[in-house]
Amino acid sequence: xxxxxxxxxxxxxxxxxxAQSVLPLVGAARRNxxxxxxxxxxxxxxxxxxxxxxxxxMYAYITSDFTVLNVVQNSHTDKPLLYQITGVWGxxxxxxxxxxxxxxxxxxxxxxxxxxxxxxxxARVLAVQGMVGVGFLLFILLTSDPFIxxxxxxxxxxxxxxxxxxxxxxxxxPFLYLGYVGFSVxxxxxxxxxxxxxxxxxxxxWVRPWALFSWCALxxxxxxGSWWAYYTLGWGGWWYWDPVENASFMPWLVGTxxxxxxxxxxxxxxxxxxxxxxxxxAFALSLVGTFLVRSGVLTSVHAFASDPRRGVFxxxxxxxxxxxxxxxxxxxxxxxxxxxxxxxxxxxGALVLNNVxxxxxxxxxxxxxxxxxxLDAIGGPKLSVGFPFFNRTFVPMMVPLxxxxxAGPLLAWxxxxxxxxxxxxxxxxxxxxxxxxxxxxxxxxxxxxSLLGIALAVWVFAGAAVEWAERVRLFRGAFADSLTRALHLxxxxxxxxxxxxxxxxxxxxxxxxxFAVENIQLxxxxxxxxxxxxxxxxxxxxxxxxxxxxxDQAIIEVRxxxxxxxxxxxxxxxxxxxxxxxxxxxxxTNFLADLYVALGDPDHGAWTVRAYYKPxxxxxxxxxxxxxxxxxxxxxxxxxxxxxxxxxxGRMLAxxxxxx
Amino acid sequence: MKGILxxxxxVLLSSAASAVTPQEKLADPALEARAESIGENLRCLVxxxxxxxxxxxxxxxxxxxxxxxxxxxxxxxxxxxxxIVNRYGQFVLLRPPVEPATYVLWYGPGILLVVAALSTLIxxxxxxxxDLATAPSPLTEAEQQRLDHLLRETES
Amino acid sequence: xxxxxxxxxxLAFMALVGWFALALRPSYNPQILPxxxxxxxxxxxxxxxxxxxxxxxxxxxxxQVALVNFFASWCVPCREEHPILMHLVEQEHVxxxxxDYKDRPEDARRILAQLGDPYRLVGMDPDGxxxxxxxxxxxxETYVIDKTGTIRKRFVGPLxxxxxxxxxxxxxxxxxxx
Numbered sequence: 001x002x003x004x005x006x007x008x009x010x011x012x013x014x015x016x017x018x019a020q021s022v023l024p025l026v027g028a029a030r031r032n033x034x035x036x037x038x039x040x041x042x043x044x045x046x047x048x049x050x051x052x053x054x055x056x057x058m059y060a061y062i063t064s065d066f067t068v069l070n071v072v073q074n075s076h077t078d079k080p081l082l083y084q085i086t087g088v089w090g091x092x093x094x095x096x097x098x099x100x101x102x103x104x105x106x107x108x109x110x111x112x113x114x115x116x117x118x119x120x121x122x123a124r125v126l127a128v129q130g131m132v133g134v135g136f137l138l139f140i141l142l143t144s145d146p147f148i149x150x151x152x153x154x155x156x157x158x159x160x161x162x163x164x165x166x167x168x169x170x171x172x173x174p175f176l177y178l179g180y181v182g183f184s185v186x187x188x189x190x191x192x193x194x195x196x197x198x199x200x201x202x203x204x205x206w207v208r209p210w211a212l213f214s215w216c217a218l219x220x221x222x223x224x225g226s227w228w229a230y231y232t233l234g235w236g237g238w239w240y241w242d243p244v245e246n247a248s249f250m251p252w253l254v255g256t257x258x259x260x261x262x263x264x265x266x267x268x269x270x271x272x273x274x275x276x277x278x279x280x281x282a283f284a285l286s287l288v289g290t291f292l293v294r295s296g297v298l299t300s301v302h303a304f305a306s307d308p309r310r311g312v313f314x315x316x317x318x319x320x321x322x323x324x325x326x327x328x329x330x331x332x333x334x335x336x337x338x339x340x341x342x343x344x345x346x347x348x349g350a351l352v353l354n355n356v357x358x359x360x361x362x363x364x365x366x367x368x369x370x371x372x373x374x375l376d377a378i379g380g381p382k383l384s385v386g387f388p389f390f391n392r393t394f395v396p397m398m399v400p401l402x403x404x405x406x407a408g409p410l411l412a413w414x415x416x417x418x419x420x421x422x423x424x425x426x427x428x429x430x431x432x433x434x435x436x437x438x439x440x441x442x443x444x445x446x447x448x449x450s451l452l453g454i455a456l457a458v459w460v461f462a463g464a465a466v467e468w469a470e471r472v473r474l475f476r477g478a479f480a481d482s483l484t485r486a487l488h489l490x491x492x493x494x495x496x497x498x499x500x501x502x503x504x505x506x507x508x509x510x511x512x513x514x515f516a517v518e519n520i521q522l523x524x525x526x527x528x529x530x531x532x533x534x535x536x537x538x539x540x541x542x543x544x545x546x547x548x549x550x551x552d553q554a555i556i557e558v559r560x561x562x563x564x565x566x567x568x569x570x571x572x573x574x575x576x577x578x579x580x581x582x583x584x585x586x587x588x589t590n591f592l593a594d595l596y597v598a599l600g601d602p603d604h605g606a607w608t609v610r611a612y613y614k615p616x617x618x619x620x621x622x623x624x625x626x627x628x629x630x631x632x633x634x635x636x637x638x639x640x641x642x643x644x645x646x647x648x649x650g651r652m653l654a655x656x657x658x659x660x
Numbered sequence: 661m662k663g664i665l666x667x668x669x670x671v672l673l674s675s676a677a678s679a680v681t682p683q684e685k686l687a688d689p690a691l692e693a694r695a696e697s698i699g700e701n702l703r704c705l706v707x708x709x710x711x712x713x714x715x716x717x718x719x720x721x722x723x724x725x726x727x728x729x730x731x732x733x734x735x736x737x738x739x740x741x742x743x744i745v746n747r748y749g750q751f752v753l754l755r756p757p758v759e760p761a762t763y764v765l766w767y768g769p770g771i772l773l774v775v776a777a778l779s780t781l782i783x784x785x786x787x788x789x790x791d792l793a794t795a796p797s798p799l800t801e802a803e804q805q806r807l808d809h810l811l812r813e814t815e816s
Numbered sequence: 817x818x819x820x821x822x823x824x825x826x827l828a829f830m831a832l833v834g835w836f837a838l839a840l841r842p843s844y845n846p847q848i849l850p851x852x853x854x855x856x857x858x859x860x861x862x863x864x865x866x867x868x869x870x871x872x873x874x875x876x877x878x879x880q881v882a883l884v885n886f887f888a889s890w891c892v893p894c895r896e897e898h899p900i901l902m903h904l905v906e907q908e909h910v911x912x913x914x915x916d917y918k919d920r921p922e923d924a925r926r927i928l929a930q931l932g933d934p935y936r937l938v939g940m941d942p943d944g945x946x947x948x949x950x951x952x953x954x955x956x957e958t959y960v961i962d963k964t965g966t967i968r969k970r971f972v973g974p975l976x977x978x979x980x981x982x983x984x985x986x987x988x989x990x991x992x993x994x
Contacts, residue, residue: 234716240709277825284829297839311840319833326826333822344784352784356776364769370835371765377838380761381750382850384703386711388755393769521682600681600716608681705849705953718918719953722944747951749852 003068006056007147013049013104014137016042020107020130024123036119039126040111046133047108054101057146058088066153070094070146076159076577078548086170087160092294092310093146098173099290100136102181107133110185110210117206124192125185132184135317143310162549162575162582168228176221176248180286182214183251186258187283190276191325194332199272204265207279209635211262214282215255216631222248223624234583234598236516236612238620241390243298246369247289253362254282257355264348268413269339271352276336277329278355284322285362291318297373346416350408357401364394402456402507405500406463410470424470428462443515453511461504468497495634499627506623512616524606532613534595535559536568541607549573551584554599554607558588570599591618680713684721686728695728698737702727702744703754711754851959851970852951858884858959858967859949863939866916866924872939874965881991882911884959885935886947889916889923891955897974901934904980910988914938917947917955960984962991 020042027035060068061084064077074091075084083090089098107129114122140146189207193199225245230238239245258278264271292298295311342348368390372383406428410421436455443451469475471493472485519531529536537557544551551571558566568586575582588595593615600608680699686692696713702723704715712720712727723744730740744752756762799807838844853859862873870876877884885901887894904910914935916924921940928938941947950959950967958971969987971979 235714237710237714242709273822281825288832291836295836295840297836297844308840308842315833315836315840318836322829323826323833326829330819330823330826334819338787341787344781349784352780356773356780360769360773360776363772367765367768371762373839374835375761377835377844383756383762383765384751384754385756385765386703386709386754388701389765393766397769397773520680722948726948745852747852747949748953749850749951751849 002056002059003065003147003149006053006060007145009049009052009056010137010147011141013046013053013100014134014141016046016049017130017133017137020046021127021134022130023127024130025127028120028123028127031120033119036123039123039130042130043104043107043111043126046130047104050097050101050104054088054097057094057097058085061085061088064157066155066157067149067151068146069148069150072150072154072157074160075157076548077156078577079160080165080547082167082170083160083165087164089173090160090164090169093140093144095173095177096136096140096144097146098177099181100133100140102174102177103129103133103136103184105178106181106185106210110188114206121189121192121196121203121206124195125188128188128191129184132188132321135321139310139313139317143307143313159548159575159577162573162578162580163232165548166228166232168224168232172221172224172228174221175217175224179214179216179218179221179255180248180251180289182210182217183255183279183283183286185210186214186279187325190279191328193276194325194328197332197335199265199276199336201266201269204262204275207275208259208262208266211255211258211279211282212631212635215252215259216628216635218248218252218255219624219628219631222252223621223628227621230617231585231587232582234585235610236594236596236614236617238617241365241368241386243369244289244293246365247285247292250362250365251282251285251289253358253365254278254285257358257362258282260351260354264351268342268348270342270348272338273329273333273336274355276333278359280322280325280329284318284325287314287318287321290314292369298369340414342413343415345411345418347408347411347413349416350404350411353404354401354408357397357404361394361397361401364397365390368393399452399456402460402503405503406459409463409467409496409500425463425466428459428466431462432458447514450511450514454508457504457508457511459504460507461501464497464500464504468493491637492634495630495632495637498630498633500630502623502626502628502630504623505619505626506621509616509619509621509623512619513614516612516614516617518610518612520600520608520610522603522606523609527606529609529611531595531611533560534613535562536597536609536611537564538607538609544571546573548577549575552599552602554609556586556597556609558595568595568597570597572599589618591622592616594618680724681721684724684728686732691728691731694737695724695731698741699724699727701754702741703752705748705752709754848972849953851967853967854969856967858961858965859946861915861939861941861946861949863915863941863946866914866921866928866938866940867933869937872913872915872937874961876937877913877961878965879963880911881963881988882913882961884913884915884961886915886917886941886950886952886955886957886959888919888955889927890919893974894956895931897956897976898931898934900975900977900980902932904975904984905934908985908988911936915946916940916942917952918942918944960987960991 020039023035023042024039027033027038057068057070059065060071061075062081064071064075064084066072070091070093074087074094079087088094107126110122110125110129114125117125186207189203189210193203222245225248226238229240230236258275261271261275261278265275291311291314295314296308297311340348368385372385376382407418407421407425410424411418432455435458436451439451439454471489472482474482476482517532519529521529523529523538525538525540527538529538535558537559539555539557542553542555544553551573553569553571556568556570557564558568566588568588570586571584573582573584574580583598583600585596585598587597593613594617596612596614598610600610602608680696686695699713700711702712704710704712704717704720704723706717706719707715710720712723714720727740727744730743735743741753750757756765758766858874860874862871862875864871883904901912905912912934914937916938919940919942924938924940928935939946944952950957954972956974958975959967960969962968968991969983971984975984
């Protein structure tokens with residue numbers, strides 16, 4: 001009954017989405033207030049309906065309702081409760097429900113929080129969101145319906161893939177999807193602006209929070225995915241340039257470009273058609289990513305089971321949504337008149353550089369990911385593109401970008417003084433040089449590239465610190481004066497500083513990966529394995545039962561200078577249902593470095609122990625969290641909530657925000 | 661503080677992470693180093709984007725062993741790689757060779773960057789010129805008076 | 817002129833869609849790796865037999881069009897293709913030889929006794945060395961070797977009735993023609 005209700009709710013949601021697509025759009029053209037208002041109520045209703053459908057599916061999983069085919073294929077009564085719930089989105093059909101759930105959530109948020117938008121704009125935005133919803137709901141109902149029944153119900157299900165039975169499953173997809181889908185809002189704004197034929201600084205002020213919100217979610221989602229791979233796969237890798245990883249990285253790159261270029265639209269009323277294009281591109285890349293994962297054209301560990309019908313449907317969706325919006329762009333964008341001019345060396349210039357490098361970087365990732373597909377599809381040789389390609393093409397592009405991140409915020413709008421900015425950054429130069437000199441001494445002249453990476457990270461971090469110090473006039477006046485300024489800085493300024501520092505932290509973590517050490521040995525019970533000044537003592541192996549697995553758990557004592565300072569418990573888990581073995585690594589971190597231990601195969605009473613010591617690796621994810629936190633601080637800036645600020649308050653805020 | 665010292669002292673001994681088991685490692689460290697560096701560029705065919713050095717799969721193990729056998733038998737790096745490519749095809753190379761079929765792949769990003777940078781510069785120059793060309797004509801007497809009047813109004 | 821620039825994203829997108837459409841056609845399967853040994857001489861091998869009857873060697877296969885099937889007792893998809901193999905041997909009278917890949921002889925004997933033995937001869941490849949020489953990356957894989965000992969085709973994964981009908985049997989007919 002509940003499952004039927006969920007199914008029915010989904011179908012109703014489709015009809016509501018259709019109404020949401022048509023009525024507000026027509027209403028905006030005819031200035032019919034009633035029809036425009038339909039957008040708001042439709043968006044809220046759609047969210048309620050899809051939430052119901054999602055709840056119904058979760059209920060089916062929790063109660064192990066094996067009359068539902070999706071539950072049979074992906075669940076089992078022995079599965080722990082956490083995975084009963086989160087396993088809903090561990091498969092294709094369920095993850096599509098998560099997708100439309102996020103879509104309708106964003107629509108509802110627009111309906112609730114955008115009261116200060118002009119009615120026509122909001123109506124058009126909700127209409128475009130509705131159209132995207134129609135596309136995906138049709139996709140679900142026609143090709144990927146999770147509510148299909150099976151009769152008679154089998155006695156039990158096929159269970160969830162053991163690799164997915166991890167807390168990461170609870171968080172990684174929801175954040176990732178929120179990011180992907182969030183870009184549909186900035187996409188909707190872009191299309192609405194094209195329909196209206198007008199992009200002004202006020203538009204950018206409404207678009208930026210949505211782009212920022214999606215960007216934060218995507219940052220966290222990608223970081224979680226990377227961290228999950230790190231502690232699951234057993235040898236400490238955290239990025240593979242796998243097609244699905246790239247599919248999430250590309251919208252992130254364009255999203256970053258979008259956030260930055262919308263600043264220029266808002267402040268200087270220029271780069272308008274470019275920003276609109278970026279907003280379309282960010283969502284387009286989310287959709288292309290969906291296509292790549294679910295159509296079967298690429299092989300990937302992440303790829304869901306492919307069905308050509310699904311591939312065709314998503315391709316049609318792509319053609320309608322992206323082809324349609326790009327056609328609209330080709331027709332309407334030339335009419336968007338540009339505004340303020342600026343010299344190449346200026347803050348706008350630095351932001352343009354930022355955009356050029358990010359978009360070219362994204363194009364590089366795109367090329368590397370899809371080139372094998374392109375070549376293979378036209379009958380060429382089957383190629384493989386991995387780390388070596390991306391290291392030689394993508395990474396060098398990021399170097400000038402990071403240099404600009406340090407110096408750019410110090411340039412003035414319209415016409416900047418680069419020499420002056422660099423002079424003020426002397427402290428940043430000095431710190432970078434000192435750190436590099438120190439590292440060179442320790443590494444004795446090896447790992448030059450990694451050192452350059454660390455130098456860049458220090459430069460970015462110090463540059464952000466210097467910029468903040470300049471803004472609060474630190475050391476240039478009374479300390480109390482600086483303190484007052486610091487307390488009254490708009491939150492967006494802190495957001496920027498934090499986000500840029502987060503980038504520096506992540507870059508340092510990445511650059512340091514080549515400093516990792518390893519020791520892989522066959523160890524008898526009672527034996528030792530030394531690593532990085534620690535001694536790992538394999539005390540014993542215990543058999544540990546789990547809810548749906550049995551595990552061999554190693555008790556490894558961590559000793560330093562003969563004294564035991566802790567213990568680690570890596571495991572090998574065997575899942576009898578799927579006849580699969582997974583490894584649970586043990587990680588001991590002091591946030592400066594990770595001690596990473598994985599248990600390998602047993603061999604006549606001895607066990608293969610893989611021990612790694614990875615300096616600065618935790619910084620990769622800590623940096624991402626700082627980045628996302630910076631984004632959220634920016635989002636909490638009052639100006640977004642107030643909308644277009646007016647009066648004296650507005651002037652003061654505008655002055656502080658432009659950084660003089 | 662100890663943590664930082666540990667980090668700093670360890671960097672001397674670094675090497676890439678791998679799944680090579682102790683039994684596979686060659687006795688000769690120079691050969692082993694060659695094997696590892698070649699292996700990092702060979703794809704594990706049954707995994708996603710992992711090299712044979714990184715992967716735990718059986719096939720990866722087999723190819724690692726095969727590679728080391730070839731090196732011990734006296735093959736040069738190129739010969740050992742060719743031996744494996746003869747059996748498994750170009751796909752096994754994680755780093756696609758630079759040949760006509762892959763020119764677009766290897767040179768594309770660089771060319772794109774140059775094109776993008778140039779277009780941006782041209783666009784900036786063109787805008788600066790059109791701005792000068794379409795500068796507004798000077799105000800008439802009446803317009804100037806009206807402007808002064810308005811300015812005085814807002815100042816009071 | 818300027819307006820043409822705005823058309824570029826749409827044009828680039830259409831090219832992309834064209835490629836995706838090509839990739840979606842049913843005959844394209846990205847999962848399958850084409851063999852690097854097509855139209856090259858098969859690697860020589862000389863394997864001890866599973867059930868007696870002399871070694872299985874490449875030299876022994878010369879002069880006939882033969883199918884060499886890599887299988888294992890632990891391989892689940894191999895069981896799927898087993899009925900097809902039986903059909904090939906019993907109805908189509910195709911010379912089928914098996915190579916038992918990375919397996920224990922007792923297990924292989926057991927499974928053949930259980931399901932039926934379609935092979936004229938089975939060679940044992942316990943360490944997968946012959947597999948490496950052929951470029952095997954999974955089981956089951958089936959190689960078509962012509963009268964001169966050249967590899968003409970590889971089937972990856974279990975043989976299907978469709979593959980038999982559309983590809984294998986026509987090829988065998990071609991190779992067997994005098």
